[in-house]
Amino acid sequence: MSSIKDVAAKANVSVKTVSRVLGGFEGVSTKTKEKVEAAMQELEFYPSAAAQALRGRDKGIVCLITEKLTTTPDSFDIIAGIQSECEKQGKLLMIGESGGSEKNFSRLVDDFRRQRAEAIIFATVYRRQVEIKHSFKKCPLILVNCFERSLNYLTILPNDYLGAYQITAQLIAQKHTKIAYLTLFEDMPATQLRIDGYRKAHKDANLTIDKDLIRVGVCKDIDDEFLDLPEVLSNLLSRQDRPTAICCGNDKMAMRVYMLIRKLGFHIPEDISVVGYDNYKLIAENLLPKLTTVSLPYFSMGQKAAQLAINKQQVSTPEKIEVSGELVLRDSHGYPNS
Template sequence: MVSIKDVAALAGVSDRTVSRVVNDEGLIRPKTKKKVQKAIEALGYVPNQAARLMRTSRSSVLGLITDVVSTTPFSTDIVRGIQDALDDTPYTLLTVNTSADPAKEQRAWKIFREHGIGGVFYVTMFHRHVPRDTEFPSTPTVLVNCSAPDQALPSIVPDDYQGGLDAVRHLVEQGHRKIAYVVLNELILAADLRGRAFFDGLAAAGIEVRKEWIVPGRVGAIFADKLVAFENARRILDNPDRPTAVVCGNDEIALQVYCAATDLGLRVPDDVSIIGFDDFQVITTGIQPPLTTMALPYRDMGALAVRMLLDIIAGHPPKKKHVEYRCELVIRNSVSPPK
């Protein structure tokens, strides 16, 4: 097995210099660093991370705890954003999927503590508050797509309210005043934020809220809910006095509204405009016409989480503990002025 002494001998430097290069410590002349890196590559040297941890009490491994993020297509961009941002750092990522099981989550924290994990990303599939009784160890932790209002933990979430407002504003700017809303599961925090934005957006434009045009898109317990958007959208569209535009709780719901409109012989956007939320591109670019939607900034949130966590590990806590990341409007072809 190649040792640090072998690398030092080939590079013509001390063991300590090799260690400083490996651990990215202190100021090292570029020429010396390049010699050491060439020797490492030539010999195929792999640092002993366990020994490094014992010496420094710092781990080059970061943990990521998810509920079902890593196994669902909707929010894997958070993980991708974290992984991409870590590429240029000495850190690697250990991911544990808990399937939203509290017992599994506790085991994950136990494993992380036992292995001296340097910091943790706590990531959820949908925007929510973590339960008040959730206990977080002293390990540096950043919450992503969730927050803990009762605990002083840094968190990054999408600005669902702003995204909801911008969706309504876009329709209003196109001239729509007969606007319906097919709602997310009401048990989800994003449903509340986007819903309040819908009402506030209509009020700001002086548009009457038609309560009969506000219908559920998903119902049931979280992780076991079912889509009801097709039948509800079909009911409100199958009427001479129908909305000219529909705001959808997410892109999956928007797909169901497309299907309902098609089933009634209505054309998107000529007969009804549709706007989604998430920018789940399997849907938004896969249907015709492509869906105008509000993009969740998942990849950017993941990258920001990395910067925030590494700053905390380095002893520089963030000035802003809670970040609401802006959702951007992605204009495609599903919205046009009403006829």
């Protein structure tokens, strides 16, 4: 690697002059500055980030620790949102993948602190509780899509309650009174929030909730989490007062429901409406009919996290920020078949 001495020799100036150019000090002529910059470019010289930090210059680095986000397409928008804001603000984004390992998380925190990061963002692939064992008094920490039991850090989460409320209210507005809900795993924090939103929409419409219409749509099978779905759907649709609409825990589940419903001889949405959750576009926009769903606001959550990381003054006070998704109306929901 080229050194500052190499640059000085190439430009035929003193090391002190190169140092002044790097530091942005006044008193260096335009001609000399251009010579130094030309020498730096030719020698592919880049000033030491550590040295710049010691001189008090802000490096403008935002660091992101992800937990399996880099390999999960439907959650990758969190990273895209952070990157978008960093580019807009002229900041460098560094990304490290923990893979869910506490040891990797600790190593990344240490590495990023050595880089004198402005802030560290920790984002998970789905909404879940975490335990942060490090101290972040100097370098702020922002949690995205995850939370601690006690609110110790600024935390950004999707508004799962509101999303489920909106999509259920939409079905009720279409005159559906028997709406089934196929949930994700019961121990997932988002599941109960979405059930609460589903219940509140019914309450606001003065509709009685049939508890038997709320079923778990997933199982712990390693190879196929929807293994029990055929039996669940068969039981629901064989009822004398069968549901006329089904809310699915996510768009992947909705895709499987589409296939199973057709196998049972029903049409969407003529016989039964189906809606999802996530707005995973690869699925939602390619199903026939296209899937009505609720978006998870991952891109907006990432943007918000980056904005707060860059404006460090707003990170000092622990706060929970909920970001609302969007109700995306397509073709898979309609009026019940008379």
